[in-house]
Amino acid sequence: MSRDDRDRQDELDDAAVTPAEQARAEQLGRWLDGLAAGAPLPPAMDSEDRALLETATMVLASSRAVDLAPERARLLVDQALESAVLGRQERAPGARIASFTSARPHLARNDDGEAASSSTDLVRARRRRADRVLRNLPWAVASLAAAAAVVLFVSRPVDEPRPKAHVERPLRLGVANTSRPADPLIGVIPRRDAGRASERLDLLFADRMEGYRDLQLRRLLPHSPEEGP
């Protein structure tokens, strides 16, 4: 607040009090006394008056002890005991403890207020649970995805190496590459050599192996000029 503002406020304070202001102040005083005595607020009142009244109540409550009438004090004690006993029986363990303000007559909650408060608590609890779920949901989804990835990796079908497709290309066969009688190679078998089958077979095997190797080697070549594309 600047100095000009403070001067302006002083001027207003020094100004004469109008009858309307006087009446309003008296009315606020009555309401405040009523509140201190335990009377309820009027059902309809100006919002500015209500704010002034609540502020005044708070100032009054914090500045001095509230003097209650004996009937009022007994009633409050009974209500506190009743709410404590019944509340412990009706509410679940860990339920809200009645706040300090509930002991005060003007701020005490009635049954409707408690119902509203419990429903608000339920809503908050639900919200907290939803928040917790929402907070944990990404982690849960990520964990599930990781677990699924591990399971899929472990149980993946093993790709067995495919055998190379053996493409049988048509090869031009020479006589040496074919199966045929051994007569031209061996010739006439003299009588003295009739039992020398081992030597003849060595000769035959070497000859046929030559043709067989030629065939295999030509087949391994990607594109032999002889075979064409």
Added chain:
Amino acid sequence: MRRHLYAAAALLLAAGCAVGVAVGCGSRADEEGRGRVTELPQPGPELSKELMLGLSLAKNYHHKADVYLMEARVEQAVAAVRQILTIQFPPGSAEGEDIVHDARARLAKLLVTQGQLDEALVVVDKGIAGTTRESFFVANLHTTRGEVLEARAVQIEDRDKTAAATARREANASYDKAIAIEKALLEELAGGDE
């Protein structure tokens, strides 16, 4: 004009004939350039792995028998050569038939050295009976049969001269068959050389 058309048609026909003759001569030259002249004109199927494995197996059994014979273990050599008769060559393979005939001839000669002439004759006769074509190996079987019969003739000479004479005649008949086969094959091969 008409004469020109005839001339063009004649030229076209002549050119076509020339191209056909050239192509025909070229392809024949290609065919003659391939293979050996002594090979059969109609080659069989290509050399297969099964055939080569069979040949290799037979070769090893023969060498095994050679080793046994170096140590004068004739019975083991006979057993090794017998194994060749059980080899399954590809059906219809000419080499397989030739190799089995040759193994039978060797087996029969080994049995003759053991004095088992009857069994030797059975081995040879089975081979001759299973022949699908004439070859030098079949001729060798007939030659071996003649040798077995010769040995039988010598064996029974003292006991039964008539049977011995019969065996000798049969031996000669076998040699004659062998000679006939060899001559035919030699002529065939000589014809292929020309």
